[in-house]
Amino acid sequence: MTSTSLCNPLNATVTERSAQSSQAQAMASLHHSHPPFDELQWVIRIRRTLTDDLEDETDLPASIFTVPKALKSGNSEPYTPQEVALGPYHHWRPELREMERRKLAAARRVRRSRRGLGGPEFQALAEELAGLEGPIRDCYHRHLHLNGETLGWMMAIDGSFVLEFLQLYRKSSAHNAVILRDMVMLENQIPMFVLRKIVEFHMRSSPEESGAVLCSMLTGLCRELNPFEAAATAEGLPDVKVSESAHLLDFLYQMILPKTDWGRPSEIGNDDHDEAENGEQKPSPFTYAKQLVEEVMNNLRRLASSKPLRAVLMLPWKIISNLPVISAMKQTIEYLFFDEPKEDQDRKTTTPNVPPTVEEIAIPSVTELSKSGVRFVATTGSLTSIRFDHKMATFHLPSISLDMNSEVVMRNLVAYEAAAATVAACGPLAFARYTELMNGIVDTEEDAKYLRERGIIVNHLKSDREVAELWNGMNKSIRLTQVRFMDRAIEDVNNYYGGRWRVRVGKFFNGYVLGSWQILTFLTAVAVVLLLTLQAFCSVFGCSRASPFPSGPR
Structure with a gap:
């Protein structure tokens, strides 16, 4: 009796401690998945932001966004790092912990090199970056549940890894394709000024010297990633400044679409291009005769659609069309002879300040356009070289190189362009509009083959079918915008195609x-x-x- 009574309190105590331990583990797990709100840290951060006299870098607009759900739905892989996490958004994913060893190894190499040069410890770099907690947080669109010290160490380690990767790439061009794709993802970016600080720390150089070194590293990488390599070779690389770039993806975006290109968007479609540079050949006399007949027919249709003549013709037509036999053919005759030209309708309904609707981006496929007499010519220019020459029935498109990195690069450029437009007044969503155009004209592998044979697509993928699937998969957009020179080309192509008698009869x-x-x-x-x-x-x-x-x- 006595032994039993003594054991019971002991068992009860053990059971109570076990329950408390389980509860503590559960609370710890809950806190790990959802970090608690630290009021003291919040007050300290707010006080520091309001009272410290920080440099201009503190007033930075958000530039590192999470990809909108509309783009991720159905295929999130091109936006989600598969090998390495850079920055806070994907840092805690268990499947990416393996790369932490390589990142720490890069940090140790930096530490050893600094000791050999008699420089400060790596910890000094982390502390310096922790002092820039405010500007770093400003760069990220999503709130970061990290304290300043953790954020500083994360930036120091991840930034050192990025710079070492850029140096290895620059020296030997041997790089891991998966890591390269992860580095250009929108959610996996490191602020550019952080990379500049790390270079400055390593080299003990001035901001100007560190910026020049970093620019050289990034240019080599972005030359490899730029899908419009023909434009970069022919026109030379644009002068993109590191000090005006938010991160690596923004640097690449400015290389593809320099800010100077948007100075005169409405004039681009009217520029005269040298046909010899585009590899065009002189049309045959038969082509001229064909165009003459089409021009005469178009003029006759325009004359028939003029208001005075329509008023004269429509009066007897209304009487004749009521006859039993003619009334059955009324719709047919009006379709072929009395329809208002499409370009006139577009001028009436289209206004320069109204974004285009989904229906307005419809365009015939490459096969349909080629059968109607449209020729495709590759240009060595950037996206601003897109235009349609109605007289020569020639569609000018820039040459684009597609490889295993292209889908990830283009999808993240579209996502960054759309996300940046929501927080800052920027140019039109030109890259998104270009992907919509290519999605519209490339429907099958025959379309992709036709463009490859004309040099518009340089295919480094396995087959033309993969090219068609790549373009057809990029059919999601955040919102539509107006890109005047590209919309003008689409409108001209549709007008030419819709005005062909063969198409109208069909x-x-x-x-x-x-x-x-x-x-x-x-x-x-x-x-x-x-x-x-x-x-x-x-x-x-x-x-x-x-x-x-x-x-x-x-």
Whole structure:
């Protein structure tokens, strides 16, 4: 009895301690997944932001965003790091912990090199970056549940890894493709001024010298990632300043779309390009004759659609169209002869300040355009070289090189362009508009093959089918915007294609003949009536089967 009574309190105590331990573990797990709000740290951070006399770098707009859900839905892999986490957004993912060893190894190498040079410890770099906690937080669009010391060490280690990777790439061009793709992802960016501080710390140099060294590193990497390598070779690399770049992805974006290109967007479509530079050949006389006939037909249609002539013609037409036989063909005749030209309708309905609708980005495929007489010519310019020459029926498109990195690069450029436009007044979403254009004209692998044969697509993928799948997969957009020179080219192509008689007859046949049993019934009835009338006429008047031409003498 006594032993039992002594054991029971002991067991109860052990059970109570076990329950408390389990509860503590559960709370720790909960806090790890959802960090608690530290009021003291929040007050310290706010006080420091308001009272410290920081440099201009503190007033930085957010530039490192999370990818919008509209773009991630269905395919999040191009936006999610697969090998290495840089910065706070993906730092705590367990599957990326393996690369922490390589990042720490890079930090140790930096530490050893600084000791050999008699420089400060690596800890001094982390403390210096921790002192820039405010500007670093400003660069990230999402709130960071990290204290200043943790953020400083994270920036020091991740930034050192990035710089070592850039140096190895610059020396030997041997790099891991997966890491390279991870480094250009929008959610995996390190602020550019942090990289400059680390270079300055390593080299003990001035901000100007460190900026020049960093610019050289980034230029070599972005030359490899730039899909418009022909434009970079022909026109030379644009002068992108590290001090005006938010991060690596922004540096690449400015290389592809320099800010100077948006100074005269409405004039770009009217520039005269040297045909010899684009590799064009002189059209044959047959082409000129064809264009002459088409121009005459277009002028006749414009004349027929003019208001005075339409008023004169429509009055008798309204009377004639009420006749029993003609009324059945009224819609057909009006479609072919009385429709208002599409370019006139577009001028009436399109205003320069209204963003385009989804319907307005519709454009025929490469195969359809080539069958209607449109030629495709590769240019060595940037996106601003996109235009359509109506007289020569030539669609000018920049040459683009596609490889295993292209999808990740282009998708993250589109995401960054859209996200940056929501927080700052920037130029039009030109890169997103370009991907929509290519998505519209490339439907099948035959379309991709046609553009590859003309040098518009330089294919480093396995097949033309992969190229078509790449463009067809990029069909999501945050919002539509107006890019004048590109919209002008799309409008001109659609006007040319819609004005072709072959296309109009084909549309009429598909829409009104094959798609309407009433028309087929009417045509059959007309044919039967004509045959019966001819038979009745011959039975009454006697139609001779003899040849009307006199035969020779018998």
